[in-house]
Amino acid sequence: MKHTRLQSVIFAAAMLAATSLSASADSWKVKDAAGKTIEIADTSKIVTIGGAVTEIVYALGFGDRVVAVDITSMYPASVKSLPSIGYMRALSPEGVLALAPTLVLAIEGSGPPDAVEVLSRASVPFALVPEGFDEQSVLKKVRFIAQALGVPEKGEAMAKQIAEDFAALNAMRAKISKRRSAVFVLAVGNGSPTVAGEHTAAEGIFHLAGVDNAIKGINGYKPATPEATLAAQPEAVITMLERNHGLEAEVMFALPAFVGTPAARDKRLISVPSYYLSFGPRTAHAANKLATQIYPELSLPQLPPRPWTAAEPAAAR
Template identity: 55%
Template sequence: MNVARRLLLATLIAVLTGLAPSAQAAQPQPVEPRIVSIGGAVTEILFALGMGERVVAVDQTSRYPAAARALPDVGYARALSPEGVLSVAPTLILAMEGAGPPSTMEVLKQASVPVVIIPDGHDREAVLRKIAAVANAVGAQEKGRALAAEVSEDFAALDAMVKALPERPRAVFVLSASGGAAVVGGSDTSADAILKLAGLTNAMAQIKGFKPALDEAAMSAEPEAVVVMRGGGQVLDAATVFALPAFAGTPAARDKRLVSLPGSYLLGFGPRTPRAARDLAAALHPGAKLPELPPRPWSAEPDQ
């Protein structure tokens, strides 16, 4: 081998040897997902699965835990803009069924970011489906099964408590009140579902959906209690609610029986739903002395 060829070979070896580490370093590295979470239950599930650090933005219904409220807000779940959602550079969008408007969801689905729709629902099976869907979307199936098992245990304990209750008080859920009219939760609503889970009778079950209550219909329903949300911006206290003509002459007004719970806790239908139903049942069955559900790390933080 002549000198020229030896020099060429040595140079080639040196070049290849020098490139080897760089070539290995240039291999694509796994990128942690940047998740936009749309829907309070979706967000709660993500944090309960230990995925909270990967959530980069949430919608306005995502109120729990406190770490979620500290994240950028992309708007109300049903009135999103594609620009707002995409502005945080997500690599994955998880949205509760019903998020919108449809035009926004269509734009998001056509973008280069995966969009996973999480099925909604307002019963035990629906909550477990949400957990499974979120866990599958983020590759946390084992943690999802563990979370679902804990939530199933909570639902079973709640069911046993409710079956032992001696009565089913008549209650009405008031969503809002303006201009002297109350919007109440009828059948086929999340409000109706949580009342039933808590062992209560929905006094406004004769109407369907969230609708204004006619004064005569509300008084004839004779609710023994009124249930409202807190934290939604509108203050619905006993003085405000029982001054409404629809409730002024009811047993609930006479006894001043009003229960207020955080909105996302009461109607979110996420992992903490059995706890919300238990708290509602305890408030309206004061003599029952219902036991607390087992402590869970994902529900330990006080709600706002």
């Protein structure tokens, strides 16, 4: 019976993994977001899936070992020159394994499920990084990835600095006496916006920035009726910069969903980069910047720069 091309790729990956394991007696184990115990022995060729995962791997000094990324990975800028494995929710196991990686780190929620199942059964270590949209989730990602890379002490040092940033952010948020509400618009189709409800990354970054989510009673990202958004009376509208809606404030606030809202009155339309929703190492700084945009009159202090907030993180060893 002939092997399929995918089976051949998996077999080749297994042989590569076996060679790597035989060449080194050192290995370590991590328990990933799926509850599986993953044994890792070689971090020389890493595939990262998820913007936050890629940022953390680079921040920990392993950027020169990354051989491919997904399209949500856009920072640091050098990742744009790497091979792309496509969208994190539409993975091709064949495409990933053809790169002969020694480790695959993927954010929880990557898919489709059957692709994740194939990758998890391959001999190449495949670890799902825990996802979440709050301060503790960011720290958990950093620590998990550092453990997966075999440098837990670097992860603790990085987590300590990020925790300090969140502490400063919390102190800044305490200065906001009257919170404003906002709505995050993921897309606009036929004049109807798709908005972020509860249990979303958008709501998470709003909370960190001291902003209330104007949309209540909706889970996830869903289309909203003009009546629902008008009733919410948002004081700001937030959109994704990379999606390039092409809608200026005058156009956005002429939509039936936003006419007559405080956001339209003040023309408060803010476009943010996608990393604001990835909950990676720059999250505290993202929330800080969003707060200064929502509350410009408060002159809120900025957080100090970190190596991973620079244009290109240094390759620490």
